Amino acid sequence: MRIAPLGLIDGDRDKLEAILRAPTAPAGLALRARIVLLAADGVSNSEIARRCGVSRPTVITWRGRYGERGIDGLSDLHRSGRPRTLDHSAIVTATLMPPPKKLGVTHWSSRLLADHLGISFYAVANAWREYGVQPWRAETFKYSTDPExxxxxxxxxxxxxxxxxxxxxxxxxxxxxxxxxxxxxxxxPMQPGSVExxxxxxxxxxxxxxxxxxxxxxxxxxxxxxxxxxxxxxxxxxxxxxxxxxxxxxxxxxxxxxxxxxxxxxxxxxxxxxxxxxxxxxxxxxxxxxxxxxxxxxxxxxxxxxxxxxxxxxxxxxxxxxxxxxxxxxxxxxxxxxxxxxxxxxxxxxxxxx
Structure with a gap:
């Protein structure tokens, strides 16, 4: 049985085509925009699935999402994910404290701190990245005390x-x-493919x-x-x-x-x-x-x-x-x-x- 073309809200065709042309558009969003445009042109669900390299239920899902919420329905829904079990602020607090003297080091590395806290160094690195902490870096400074x-x-x-x-x-x-x-x-001397x-x-x-x-x-x-x-x-x-x-x-x-x-x-x-x-x-x-x-x-x-x-x-x-x-x-x-x-x-x- 032939399915009727998907009806588009006024102005949405231009917006969907703009998503397809945008080089920075997320790949998933661009794929959904293409599914909706093909559906609006009267292409069957099976043919859309073949052209887009997805399953037929996926095509039906995104047709339905657009029908319910328009272009907003094509965005990914928020996913709660697994709750964080490590407190990044506590990791950063430990980072800001000097390492124990017995270690003989001036600052923490991710592996040293991970061993000290009993966690993975990936967790330490993620906490540092989130808070912008970079213990391996140091800069010089000097403030002028000139009274004038x-x-x-x-x-x-x-x-x-x-x-x-x-x-x-x-x-x-x-x-x-x-x-x-x-x-x-x-x-x-410098050569193609080789620095000086x-x-x-x-x-x-x-x-x-x-x-x-x-x-x-x-x-x-x-x-x-x-x-x-x-x-x-x-x-x-x-x-x-x-x-x-x-x-x-x-x-x-x-x-x-x-x-x-x-x-x-x-x-x-x-x-x-x-x-x-x-x-x-x-x-x-x-x-x-x-x-x-x-x-x-x-x-x-x-x-x-x-x-x-x-x-x-x-x-x-x-x-x-x-x-x-x-x-x-x-x-x-x-x-x-x-x-x-x-x-x-x-x-x-x-x-x-x-």
């Missing part, structure tokens, strides 16, 4: 967001102890210190490599920066390293009033944008470089800087002083409340 924190943050960030008119803002620092490392065997490879051991050929001043407005860098990073070398670099910008008013952003504040440096700055130094708060060198550029040169030129001597190292650093300056773009600071201080205050409060 607020004033210095406003001063430095103010230079980034609203630099003085007709003045140059330079972020200045040194990257010390850059090693001239030479691999013991030639590098194997090099030996894990190396030869040391000495070190250099890179002094750099980043022009915030252009992204260009004035730099110099020196064998040491005493106040003598720092002062020599300041004079180089002054020569690079012979007539402009300069605002230098620097950290609180001792060589930046020696009597010789202070005396020279006093003789050159067009140059003003703005210090970042203590333990907050990340406010100095040149640190971002140091990260760039480390990733792009130093980390995987091969250097046969300090001269070779400094030559390749200079080549990178020359190339960088031809393609440089401004460094843009986005966070306001209030946003930075709010985050710092929140972290400090959170840390001291435990």
């Amino acid at each position: 924190l607020v004033a210095k943050v406003h001063d430095v960030v103010g230079l980034y967001l609203d630099p003085p008119e007709n003045a140059i803002v330079l972020s200045l620092d040194e990257k010390s102890q850059i090693q001239a490392l030479d691999r013991t065997q030639p590098m194997l 490879r090099h030996t894990h051991d190396y030869k040391r050929h000495g070190t250099t210190t890179l002094f750099a001043a980043l022009d915030i407005a252009t992204g260009k860098v004035t730099a110099s490599c020196k064998p040491r990073h005493r106040s003598t070398e720092y002062l020599a670099f300041l004079k180089q920066v002054a020569r690079a910008y012979p007539s402009q008013e300069l605002h230098l952003i620097a950290d609180n390293y001792a060589t930046h504040k020696t009597p010789e440096v202070k005396a020279w700055l006093a003789e050159n009033p067009r140059i003003a130094v703005h210090f970042t708060p203590t333990s907050a060198s990340w406010l100095n944008l040149v640190e971002v550029w140091f990260g760039v040169i480390q990733r792009q030129a130093l980390g995987r470089g091969v250097f046969t001597s300090v001269t070779d190292l400094t030559s390749k650093i200079r080549a990178f800087i020359n190339g960088w300056n031809t393609r440089a773009t401004p460094f843009v600071w986005t966070k306001t002083p209030e946003e930075i201080l709010k985050k710092a205050t929140r972290k400090t409060t959170s840390n001291t409340s435990h």
Whole structure:
């Protein structure tokens, strides 16, 4: 006996066809939408079952569900499942407690904690996943205790967001102890299907210190490599920066390293009033944008470089800087002083409340 086509609610055909086209639609929902559409086209239950690879009772079930509840009837019904027998919060509480001293470990692994609690390590892993606990991870932090924190943050960030008119803002620092490392065997270059490879051991050929001043407005860098990073070398670099910008008013952003504040440096700055130094708060060198550029040169030129001597190292650093300056773009600071201080205050409060 021929069964009458399944009647669709107005607008449901478009919705069902959209479910079939959606790449993210659950497979089960897409299958049910196809069953209902075929039923609406008058296809027999047996033929629908054959085309969809399901049983005839399954086709009848989903025809009935749609007839009773429309598209909502095609969703999976809630299933209570087996009740949880383990308290995940108790597992996490145990995780937050230090392991017994007799174990000799600094933190729990899923297997150690499972043995300690007498449960499976799968249960421990599931509890950690639910609560976002990751005992194997650790990060570093350091809060600035500078009594002038607020004033210095406003001063430095103010230079980034609203630099003085007709003045140059330079972020200045040194990257010390850059090693001239030479691999013991030639590098194997990248090939299709194979990454670049090099030996894990190396030869040391000495070190250099890179002094750099980043022009915030252009992204260009004035730099110099020196064998040491005493106040003598720092002062020599300041004079180089002054020569690079012979007539402009300069605002230098620097950290609180001792060589930046020696009597010789202070005396020279006093003789050159067009140059003003703005210090970042203590333990907050990340406010100095040149640190971002140091990260760039480390990733792009130093980390995987091969250097046969300090001269070779400094030559390749200079080549990178020359190339960088031809393609440089401004460094843009986005966070306001209030946003930075709010985050710092929140972290400090959170840390001291435990």
